[in-house]
Every structure is written in C-alpha cells, then in structure tokens.
Amino acid sequence: MIVTISKAVEMKMYNEYHERNLKEDYEVYKEINKFHHCFSKVELSETTGDSYWHESTKFLLKNDVIDVIIRYDSYRKRYSFYGDWDTSDLKNLSHYQISDIRKKFKEPRGVGKLSKKKITDWIKYEEDVYLACVKKNNELDNGVNSFLDSLKGENVNWFNQNPERSQWSGEIVKNGVVFKFSIDNGCVSQKIEVHYKTPSTLEAFKLLSDNKINRENKLKRILEWN
Numbered sequence: 001m002i003v004t005i006s007k008a009v010e011m012k013m014y015n016e017y018h019e020r021n022l023k024e025d026y027e028v029y030k031e032i033n034k035f036h037h038c039f040s041k042v043e044l045s046e047t048t049g050d051s052y053w054h055e056s057t058k059f060l061l062k063n064d065v066i067d068v069i070i071r072y073d074s075y076r077k078r079y080s081f082y083g084d085w086d087t088s089d090l091k092n093l094s095h096y097q098i099s100d101i102r103k104k105f106k107e108p109r110g111v112g113k114l115s116k117k118k119i120t121d122w123i124k125y126e127e128d129v130y131l132a133c134v135k136k137n138n139e140l141d142n143g144v145n146s147f148l149d150s151l152k153g154e155n156v157n158w159f160n161q162n163p164e165r166s167q168w169s170g171e172i173v174k175n176g177v178v179f180k181f182s183i184d185n186g187c188v189s190q191k192i193e194v195h196y197k198t199p200s201t202l203e204a205f206k207l208l209s210d211n212k213i214n215r216e217n218k219l220k221r222i223l224e225w226n
Helices: 016-032 095-102 116-150 202-209
Strands: 039-046 052-061 067-073 078-084 157-162 167-174 177-184 187-194
Touching: 016 039, 016 052, 067 116, 078 116, 095 116, 116 177, 116 187
Parallel strands: none
Antiparallel strands: 039 052, 052 067, 067 078, 157 167, 167 177, 177 187
C-alpha cells in the first residue's frame, strides 16, 4: 500500500528499526518543505499482528514539465536528485544516447545543505536534460517514419516489426539485388548486396559486363538463385 509520510508515522510498524527510519524520513520531508513543496509516497506491506513493513519512501518535487525525486543519504549527509521520467517513453533513445545528452549540460553541485536556489537549479537541470531527450527522440522518430513511408508499395520481406520499441528489419529482393535494412534506437542501417550466381561462361560474362543480365528475358536462363 502507498500512504503519505504523515500517515505512515502514525501507523504501527513491524519493529523499532522501521519506526526509526520513518521518523528520519519525516524529518527529511519537513526539511525539504521549508524550501519547496514536495509530495511523499511511502510504500508499506502488511504483516501479522496489524503491523506494517516499511518498504521505501519517495519524495517528489512536482513540476509542470517533469517531477523530480529527491533523496537523502543519512550516511553521507547529502541530497541527490533524479528526474522522474520513464526512459521507455523515448523509444528511439538508448541509455547510452540519453547519458550522452546529459553530458552536454552542466550538472549542479552536490547538495549537503538545502536551499531554495539549490533545489531550483537541480529541477532546471533535470528539465533541460529531459526536454533535450524529447527533442532528439522526436527528430529520430521523424527520420524513421520518413524511411518507413518510403517502403510503402515495395514487396518487403519483414524479419521484425516492433513499433513499441522502434525496431524494424527486413529486405527487398529484386532482379538479383538485395536491399537490406534495420532500424534500432532511431538509427536506420541500409545495405545493398548482389544476390545471384552465374555460370562461368562467355555468354554470362557479356551480359554482366554490358549490364544486360535482365535483357530479353535472359534472367531465367542465366541467373541461378541462392
């Protein structure tokens, strides 16, 4: 079950360890709210004897663009911030690509003591990274859609069609030539291969060297398909 931190501290926990953790989380919650309103989500699981097991606590800084998770490491006495967005929504971007985009922005300094400006700087940083990822994902999406539109009307032999993960692969075979393609993480890979064998004869040589292998219905007589 999910409850607020205010409600969780009033509930009976499984042992003193869980009670102490919740009280520490509650103090963190109050400290954050001195500078920026945040929402709390405490995950509990029910045990025997009407008590509860504390699974986790999450603090969210709500924003118009994205929410930001803020955590406190009691051992290091440091706060950390994470954009609360699902990378699977950006189907054209790999984790490596997202990491590469993140490197283009200057990360704010670590936070040992909270202030309104420090929180605002971290929210702005996570917003900028997210919006840059959305922009790049949309650019790749347009490129993928344009390529897929160009395949319409072609006799495509599909190997994979997975729009949810933005993955496609297939080939088009025509007159002894193969056009192979694959799409992954918004990148379109294309390759052309010659896909026939011919007998080692003078007639085959003349037709190939004169680029007339398909002329006068010689294809059926000369080409031997793999």
